[in-house]
Amino acid sequence: MDSRELVRTRSAQVRKVAMKVLELISKGLRTAYFRDELCHNVTLSVNHYPPCLDPSLTLDVPKHCDPNLITILLQEDHVNGLQVFKDGEWISVEPISQALVINIGHQLQIINNGKLKSAEHRVVTSSSHSRTSAAFFIMPLDDCIVELVGALISASNPQLYKPFQYKEFFINYVIKQGKTEVLLEMFKLQA
Numbered sequence: 001m002d003s004r005e006l007v008r009t010r011s012a013q014v015r016k017v018a019m020k021v022l023e024l025i026s027k028g029l030r031t032a033y034f035r036d037e038l039c040h041n042v043t044l045s046v047n048h049y050p051p052c053l054d055p056s057l058t059l060d061v062p063k064h065c066d067p068n069l070i071t072i073l074l075q076e077d078h079v080n081g082l083q084v085f086k087d088g089e090w091i092s093v094e095p096i097s098q099a100l101v102i103n104i105g106h107q108l109q110i111i112n113n114g115k116l117k118s119a120e121h122r123v124v125t126s127s128s129h130s131r132t133s134a135a136f137f138i139m140p141l142d143d144c145i146v147e148l149v150g151a152l153i154s155a156s157n158p159q160l161y162k163p164f165q166y167k168e169f170f171i172n173y174v175i176k177q178g179k180t181e182v183l184l185e186m187f188k189l190q191a
Ligand SMILES: O=C(O)CCC(=O)C(=O)O
Pocket: 045, 047, 061, 066, 073, 075, 081, 082, 121, 123, 133, 135
């Protein structure tokens, strides 16, 4: 199997995993099932981080939330690096052999009216080990209109975000360079 074929096969397999996770999430939230155009594209990003002599000087990946719907990440065994921001502190996401990390992206947060939050994360450097990770980004089609799924809104839980085209969001994600609050504010209904 050549590398193009391998990526195609693995992407299709990982998309199936993502669809299962999304199905369980929609059952849990009692919402309608996700439209195909919301999770149609899969982009694989393979990251290789060489050791850094002084980890206090830099990060491998600065803090951000993923802009897409959901990310499925394979970490390298035994090498820490990924951290998630929770309750005011950075917590290491320890690699577990054969396990995948599921990361909620901005679009999943938006279509669930903020019930599930996209997790802010970063990658710290190591002075002694290199690290490789493979991130499969499940994302909407560029022209897909992103809007609430199901009947999640009520008087006590008003609609937070306005409908928009995914490409409009993505352009602003790049412009705002990971400034989550500023970015989400732009897509709020009262903005
Ligand atoms: O390398 C990792 O563990 C995460 C990379 C990441 O957050 C990303 O590519 O968006």
